[in-house]
Amino acid sequence: QVQLQESGPGLVKPSETLSLTCTVSGGSISSYYWSWIRQAPGKGLEWIGYIYYSGSTNYNPSLKSRVTISVDTYNNQFSLKMTSVTAADTAVYYCVRESSGKYSRWSYWYFDLWGRGTLITVSS
Amino acid sequence: SSELTQDPAVSVALGQTVRITCQGDSLRSYYASWYQQKPGQAPVLVIYGRDNRPSGIPDRFSGSTSGNTASLTITGALAEDEAEYYCNSRDSSGDHSVFGAGTKVTVL
Numbered sequence: 001q002v003q004l005q006e007s008g009p010g011l012v013k014p015s016e017t018l019s020l021t022c023t024v025s026g027g028s029i030s031s032y033y034w035s036w037i038r039q040a041p042g043k044g045l046e047w048i049g050y051i052y053y054s055g056s057t058n059y060n061p062s063l064k065s066r067v068t069i070s071v072d073t074y075n076n077q078f079s080l081k082m083t084s085v086t087a088a089d090t091a092v093y094y095c096v097r098e099s100s101g102k103y104s105r106w107s108y109w110y111f112d113l114w115g116r117g118t119l120i121t122v123s124s
Numbered sequence: 125s126s127e128l129t130q131d132p133a134v135s136v137a138l139g140q141t142v143r144i145t146c147q148g149d150s151l152r153s154y155y156a157s158w159y160q161q162k163p164g165q166a167p168v169l170v171i172y173g174r175d176n177r178p179s180g181i182p183d184r185f186s187g188s189t190s191g192n193t194a195s196l197t198i199t200g201a202l203a204e205d206e207a208e209y210y211c212n213s214r215d216s217s218g219d220h221s222v223f224g225a226g227t228k229v230t231v232l
Contacts, residue, residue, distance in 0.1 A: 035221070045159070045167065045210050047221040058219050094166060098221075103174045108155035109214060109221065110172035117166050 002027035004095050004115035012089075012122050018082040022095030022115060029053050029071065033098035034078045035111065036069060038091040046091075050098060051078055085122045092117040128156070128211055128224035135230040136201045144196045144227045146211030156194035156213045158187060160205075161226075167210065171196055198229070206231045 008020035022034070036048040049059035051069040059067050063082070071078045082089060097113035128148040136142035146156055155174060159167035169178050171187035184199045194213070198205055211224040 044226045045161075045212075045223040047212075047223060050221070060220060101173050103155070106153070106155050106174070107214075107218070108157065108173045110157035110169055111159070111167070111212065112169050112172070112178060114166040114168075 002113060004097065004113060006093060006095050006115045006118040008118060010119060010121060012085055012120060013124050014086055014122055015084055018085050018089065018120055020080045020093055022078050024076045029073055029076045035096045035098050036080045037094045037096050040091040048080065087122050090120065090122045092119050128213060128222055130211060130224035130227045133228040135232055137232050138203065139200055141197065141199045142201055142229060144209050146194045146224050147192055148213065149192055150213050150216045151189060151192050151194050154214045155189060156211045158196045159210045159212065161208045161210065201231050203231050205229060
């Protein structure tokens with residue numbers, strides 16, 4: 001079955017750039033939205049942004065100035081870059097597949113496949 | 125509005141029914157999805173769309189929407205249902221995803 005696996009350094013220094021990659025195995029990256037979601041220790045879930053397999057993106061307005069999500073369809077991967085990190089960016093980062101549907105006039109999206117998450121600590 | 129509002133905590137007696145609500149203007153246009161998260165684990169999708177359950181999710185979980193409020197109902201709660209539950213939807217623009225702050229469900 002399709003699985004997602006995050007990879008990247010567990011420790012990033014303040015003011016530096018956080019880089020994470022998600023590898024999609026067991027299926028194609030095509031025809032879905034792919035998101036990054038994070039969760040600070042003891043806090044709730046925060047959507048960072050998504051990329052469609054074609055390359056179109058959308059970001060959380062509160063993070064947009066620091067975030068870039070890219071896709072590599074050849075290697076079935078998508079990536080997150082977040083610049084100028086601070087301690088507030090310390091969190092578990094999840095890569096997630098987003099599916100969509102429509103019922104009558106209603107549209108809906110849902111995160112149906114999650115990676116296990118990777119803890120990123122921002123500290124000097 | 126881009127916010128989804130959830131009650132912080134709710135408790136339910138073992139075997140009883142509990143309803144968790146999520147309020148937001150965007151829910152008049154988009155269905156919510158619901159996620160169960162247990163400590164140290166990734167969230168798991170339990171309800172999406174009008175009232176759809178992914179494979180493997182028990183039928184004691186159900187969803188509904190009325191006006192600006194989406195609800196997740198657990199009918200006959202089990203001890204294993206004790207968890208944090210998050211609602212999610214798009215904001216009113218449809219471009220951005222947003223989560224509620226989560227509801228901690230305690231099974232007594």
